[in-house]
Amino acid sequence: MNIHEYQAKEILRREGVPIPPGEIATTPAQAEQIARRLGGVVVVKAQVHAGGRGKAGGVKLAKTAAEAGEVASRILGMQIKGLIVEKVLVTEAADIASEAYVGVIIDRASKRAVFMVSPDGGIDIEEVAAKSPDRIMRLPVDPRYGLLPFEAMRMGFFLYRDVANARAAARIMQQLYHAFIHSGASLAEINPLVTTQSGDVLALDAKMVIDDNELDRRPDIAALRDESAEDTSELHARRANLTFIKLDGDVGCIVNGAGLAMATMDLVKYYGGEPANFLDIGGSSSPEKVVNALRIITADAGVKAILFNIFGGITRTDDVANGIVTATRHNPLTVPLVIRLTGTNEEIALAILAENGFSATRDMDDAVQRVVALAKGGAK
Numbered sequence: 001m002n003i004h005e006y007q008a009k010e011i012l013r014r015e016g017v018p019i020p021p022g023e024i025a026t027t028p029a030q031a032e033q034i035a036r037r038l039g040g041v042v043v044v045k046a047q048v049h050a051g052g053r054g055k056a057g058g059v060k061l062a063k064t065a066a067e068a069g070e071v072a073s074r075i076l077g078m079q080i081k082g083l084i085v086e087k088v089l090v091t092e093a094a095d096i097a098s099e100a101y102v103g104v105i106i107d108r109a110s111k112r113a114v115f116m117v118s119p120d121g122g123i124d125i126e127e128v129a130a131k132s133p134d135r136i137m138r139l140p141v142d143p144r145y146g147l148l149p150f151e152a153m154r155m156g157f158f159l160y161r162d163v164a165n166a167r168a169a170a171r172i173m174q175q176l177y178h179a180f181i182h183s184g185a186s187l188a189e190i191n192p193l194v195t196t197q198s199g200d201v202l203a204l205d206a207k208m209v210i211d212d213n214e215l216d217r218r219p220d221i222a223a224l225r226d227e228s229a230e231d232t233s234e235l236h237a238r239r240a241n242l243t244f245i246k247l248d249g250d251v252g253c254i255v256n257g258a259g260l261a262m263a264t265m266d267l268v269k270y271y272g273g274e275p276a277n278f279l280d281i282g283g284s285s286s287p288e289k290v291v292n293a294l295r296i297i298t299a300d301a302g303v304k305a306i307l308f309n310i311f312g313g314i315t316r317t318d319d320v321a322n323g324i325v326t327a328t329r330h331n332p333l334t335v336p337l338v339i340r341l342t343g344t345n346e347e348i349a350l351a352i353l354a355e356n357g358f359s360a361t362r363d364m365d366d367a368v369q370r371v372v373a374l375a376k377g378g379a380k
């Protein structure tokens with residue numbers, strides 16, 4: 001789950017991370033009022049679940065309260081990476097002397113939280129990693145001890161020569177690590193961590209991604225979810241208990257089981273197609289799951305053909321067939337459908353489909369080749 005910058009900052013502030021004060025506005029008038037209250041120069045920042053807001057024009061300085069209102073009226077409603085800005089954070093501007101990067105992520109390979117820090121902050125860390133990897137320090141944290149003071153100090157000195165700055169950065173890293181662990185995050189990032197002309201070390205931006213599997217035991221964190229900021233198809237899928245990831249291609253895939261879903265996407269690619277999504281309807285699939293899955297996939301205008309790939313084990317293929325018939329009875333499909341199913345109750349499933357005018361195959365290669373051709377506008 002993604003949370004907004006202002007929410008991540010709230011979590012970090014509670015840990016003691018120094019962050020300039022700020023408030024959220026949904027209208028230009030509110031932004032102006034907040035700026036007046038804060039006094040001095042402010043920054044108006046788009047709150048969307050996307051990075052690179054600065055480059056996209058979603059982060060702007062304003063010298064007066066009136067200017068903050070004007071800037072907010074331009075940022076509110078703008079689109080950044082396909083997401084509409086509905087809120088802005090109005091926050092005190094800092095007088096930046098230098099920008100560094102501090103992040104902690106879960107590294108699957110070492111099964112640890114790993115810090116990544118760089119004195120070259122502000123910009124994309126991926127760019128630093130590609131162009132000057134020696135400017136990034138990586139430090140895996142032993143979960144038995146947490147981030148130890150000397151480790152935090154080593155990273156602090158990697159960022160700053162100045163002892164006071166290094167100490168301040170080390171303290172912030174300890175606080176960041178604590179926030180990371182206690183909110184069940186898979187990523188927590190401060191970019192930029194800045195030094196100011198007056199000698200302070202401050203976090204000016206914060207990003208946290210929460211592991212969905214942690215949400216059940218952290219209701220306070222789960223409550224931070226902003227559904228209005230999420231992709232609508234992923235939102236509907238989550239409500240219907242489907243595992244769904246939207247991708248950029250045009251072949252809609254409805255599959256049972258994550259392994260088969262991965263294999264199906266591989267095969268679509270192998271035959272020259274591009275999957276529009278990853279969708280796992282799960283092991284035991286009721287007809288409603290199929291109805292929901294079809295509704296989500298057909299809502300995507302980019303989908304040019306749909307593939308069902310069902311291997312019936314626990315899943316009864318007749319349940320899937322009934323789901324297809326029910327879903328299409330009320331909402332006839334406007335794109336071609338290819339059905340591959342085999343396994344439990346396949347004879348019954350094939351009969352149900354045939355009675356309702358659908359054809360199906362047992363052969364996965366055959367089905368994938370057909371759906372790829374159909375998505376490209378070719379013959380069946």
Ligand code: GDP
Nearest residue numbers: 043051052053054059093094122191192204205
């Ligand atoms: P992002 O582009 O989505 O990562 O948004 P950031 O919050 O990181 O802002 C992008 C850039 O805007 C930063 O790297 C800074 O250079 C600049 N910026 C952000 N806040 C301030 C501020 O308080 N003062 C100044 N002078 N620049 C800021």
Ligand code: MN
Nearest residue numbers: 122191192205
């Ligand atoms: Mn940033």
